[in-house]
Amino acid sequence: MTIQSLNAATTGEDEAGTRAPTLFIDATGLLLWPPGRALAGIPRIEEFLVKAALADPDPAVEVVAFRAAECRFEALAPFEQDYWAASGIAPFRARRRPGTMEALSQALRSVRRYPWGKRDADRHLAMTVTSGKKGPGFRAVRLLIRAYRSYRRVLGRLGWRQEVPNRPVDAERSLVLISNHILTREDRSAISGDAKGFAFICHDLIPVLRPDLVGSSPAEKAFGTYLEGLVRSGATAFCTSAEASVTLTDHMRQAGIAPPVIHRFPMPSILYETASRLDMTSRFEPDEPFVLYCSTIEVRKNHIMLARIWRQALEDGVSLPRLVCVGRRGWMVEALNAYLKAHPELAGPVTFTGPISDEELIRHYRSASFGVFPSHIEGWGYGASECLDFGVPVIVSKTPSLIEATGGLMPAIESTDQAGWYAAIRRMAEDTEWRSSLTDRIARQHRPTPAAASWAAIKAGLRAGRSRPPEALG
Structure with a gap:
């Protein structure tokens, strides 16, 4: 390289x-x-x-x-x-x-x-x-x-033919924070051999921890091996959550590799800062109450459980707010598609918007009754932390990163506990006093993270990674 x-x-x-x-x-x-x-x-x-x-x-x-x-x-x-x-x-x-x-x-x-x-x-x-x-x-x-x-x-x-000159990165003075495209080995020629001049962001280890919930492309299959090679060669790691730091360290130790130097940085409240610039942070009442789930539509996000809950509510004669699912469709959604096709009555109470603009998403956060995030596993869970940024209560799964993303302030339920989710969603929809208490808790204990603070932490980590002596590379 x-x-x-x-x-x-x-x-x-x-x-x-x-x-x-x-x-x-x-x-x-x-x-x-x-x-x-x-x-x-x-x-x-x-x-x-x-x-x-x-x-x-x-x-x-x-x-x-x-x-x-x-x-x-x-x-x-x-x-x-x-x-x-x-x-x-x-x-x-x-x-x-x-x-x-x-x-x-x-x-x-x-x-x-x-x-x-x-x-x-x-x-x-x-x-x-x-x-x-x-x-x-x-x-x-x-x-x-x-x-x-x-x-x-x-x-x-x-x-x-003229050969490409080989001028390597000076690892003692330079550091490249590679993109996820390079990390997932879609450009294999970017890094070869010594990786001391490189850093990477470890968003999660989902392809290693739950291969059943991701695609089966060569990039996903080789993710763990490639990550191990990067760490073994001296690359510096940045983690988006404490949970990612723990899982990365544990994985490397289990593979017999010295864990990398890891830097943490707070996840920036990007959308909220955009809303602040546009003077679009205040709440307003929509024409129709709705529940918001902002996430890519894929198997690990567990949309199918929500579809089953809204169908159960129809069978029980329970009136739940409309469920609005924002996000593009990803992999392994065949079961969800089949379920929705088999139950056309869900077309009204459950809406899939596809990708929307930031301005539209901001309006959704400003007017949602509450949010849901029942994902089986996450590296962070932006949709959950963004709910808190806009003062919206959200029910999350007990995935450690989601509890971290919401500061332990919101109700958490096992992602496989459909009965527990049904009860919590009904309570959130019907018990306005409980919902208001959660809103007050957010106002008292949560503050959006300035993008400048995240950038400063990343720069500090890059400087530390660039200047550390070779022996610190493990």
């Missing part, structure tokens, strides 16, 4: 002799999401990291992305910076937009040095030349780059 064209990774100074970046935030996974797509879960955290780094005036911080075709991390192109900047890019970091001919020359030079790239690389280079604009010009440039790449490949086969 190399960080080419980032002088800070190898020298600590830029060409002008000023201090250059030594802490790199990897945006690779984030750049793969389509523009305008509503982000949730891990992508939302990565968006927070990238935006915080771009807005940070600290010259020690830089945002990079892994270019698989060239086997290197690079600073973001100007159009990528503009797209993900939070409220303006730190002035020293803003990259001058090259003219069209200069950008085209740079793109062709990149192809000349790395002719074995794929179509994604050509697309990115064409976007750089056209400043992110698509159209006839973009298509023409992409075809030109592709043709030139084919030509260079022919030369390579004739013995003119």
